[in-house]
Amino acid sequence: GESVGLHLPTLSVQEGDNSIINCAYSNSASDYFIWYKQESGKGPQFIIDIRSNMDKRQGQRVTVLLNKTVKHLSLQIAATQPGDSAVYFCAEIHYNQGGKLIFGQGTELSVKP
């Protein structure tokens, strides 16, 4: 069935290091992928997205890589800061299924000062 899953439930990094959060998806027909950040007590906040016809997209301190061959998505955060501590979700959208967003379980990122 459809699923979007994350390899690791928790990730701990030192402040200033780079973080890599991974995500595997199962539906090769997915059109669009999004990374969300969710801080405690708040709703998910959009970080960066990538369409299925791309393999890399960069934002401010974040990069998303899409490998369609192995159905793998990753989020790279450069120079991780304490404010980056949160749960990160990958999600995919199938436009031929009404644009439903399917979420992975989430990875909790902890940044040690």
Added chain:
Amino acid sequence: DVKVTQSSRYLVKRTGEKVFLECVQDMDHENMFWYRQDPGLGLRLIYFSYDVKMKEKGDIPEGYSVSREKKERFSLILESASTNQTSMYLCASTRINYGYTFGSGTRLTVV
């Protein structure tokens, strides 16, 4: 700045009560969604709507209904609240082919 507003951050209701969770977006988005979020289960889709007066069941619609009388407002209704509906409820909206914007969430406790 685009906004999705959920009317309550915290709610406490009694078992058997009828509960209304309200969501309003100011972006003229066509699609609106209700999710619930539970530890270990992630975000699960309850209902969604493509347009006014239209609704579709998500993955876990049992015990819920929705109403979309106006484009900007999407209401989630718990007809008879039960303790297993204690959860964080998240509303989201999107324009077709674009990403989602989420509200801040409503943490509902049913006692």
